[in-house]
Amino acid sequence: MSLTHIQSFVAVAEEGHVGRAARRLHLTQPPLSRHILALEDELGTRLFERTPRGMRLLPAGEAFLRHARRILAEVDAAVHTVRGVTAGRQGA
């Protein structure tokens, strides 16, 4: 499990499409597809249903999505907080 995989998952969930998500992430389809497969493998469950149109979230995927967003938001908050602390001490 890596933050990259989580970001990839969120992008695919939001786009419903590996190709579009890949473009959004400045990546090609194969690595992105592998991220999702690795995640599903690690969690032991399918997160998406593969349809002829693209990818649709399964219930496990919807549950994971909520956590995934929180994780990424928390990472952002961590970075901003540290920058804030540093700025408050005039940038050393």
Place this chain on the structure above:
Amino acid sequence: MSLTHIQSFVAVAEEGHVGRAARRLHLTQPPLSRHILALEDELGTRLFERTPRGMRLLPAGEAFLRHARRILAEVDAAVHTVRGVTAGRQGA
């Protein structure tokens, strides 16, 4: 920024010592030391003060630690939630 780096940071923060944290993580000192340096580099700030005894958290490090723990807890929660959803649907 990676989950591995965050885990490393928490271990060093809790042990106050790269060597002990390394043992706890089943790793050697050099890679662990590099994780911390990479994190500090990426955040643009020192997180620890290097003392002759080991590593002591700086204010930026203390702030980061709170977020780091929340991130790791959230990742755990994500895994457990997905496993729970799957179990509730009799294990597909």
Place this chain on the structure above:
DNA sequence: AATGGTTACGGATCCCGTAACGATC
């Protein structure tokens, strides 16, 4: 010289992109 963190270096592993493939309409 002992202790603790960091840098050098080499080999294994990982990971991306191109190309080829498989399945569905």
Place this chain on the structure above:
DNA sequence: GATCGTTACGGGATCCGTAACCATT
């Protein structure tokens, strides 16, 4: 046969561990 996702494969980047180094006591 067009559209999507996935698998094969090769080359570059990453990352660990051993060894050597530097600083403090």
